[in-house]
Amino acid sequence: MNDFDKIIWRETLTLVEFFATWSGPSLALDPVINRFRREMNHRAEVYRIDVDDEQLRDVVRRHRITRIPALIFFRRGEMLGRHDGPLTYDRLTKMLDEIERTEGIREPAELSQVQISSCQESSSRR
Numbered sequence: 056m057n058d059f060d061k062i063i064w065r066e067t068l069t070l071v072e073f074f075a076t077w078s079g080p081s082l083a084l085d086p087v088i089n090r091f092r093r094e095m096n097h098r099a100e101v102y103r104i105d106v107d108d109e110q111l112r113d114v115v116r117r118h119r120i121t122r123i124p125a126l127i128f129f130r131r132g133e134m135l136g137r138h139d140g141p142l143t144y145d146r147l148t149k150m151l152d153e154i155e156r157t158e159g160i161r162e163p164a165e166l167s168q169v170q171i172s173s174c175q176e177s178s179s180r181r
Contacts (some may be wrong), residue, residue, distance in 0.1 A: 122140055
């Protein structure tokens with residue numbers, strides 16, 4: 056198992072961006088990815104794969120990356136969503152929301168609310 060496989064086989068939802076340093080659409084997507092990483096509060100880990108990296112050619116071929124940028128969400132080794140080409144921040148967050156809903160993944164803020172509510176209910180019964 057290589058490092059890429061270790062990343063996508065985790066329990067954590069993972070977004071992989073396949074990009075090229077010479078690609079205008081890839082460069083245009085940088086602010087979207089940076090904002091997503093910053094504002095999603097670890098709802099998804101973000102990794103970047105340079106399609107020109109010789110060591111990662113097999114990964115690029117295996118996932119049939121023919122257009123860049125390409126964004127793929129993974130969890131437990133399964134591809135849960137994919138978008139080829141540039142996209143907006145809003146579209147990217149909608150993809151994440153749809154995947155979380157389909158997969159039954161709660162975001163951390165929701166978990167905290169459930170835990171806080173449970174604690175309050177428990178303490179009020181005493």
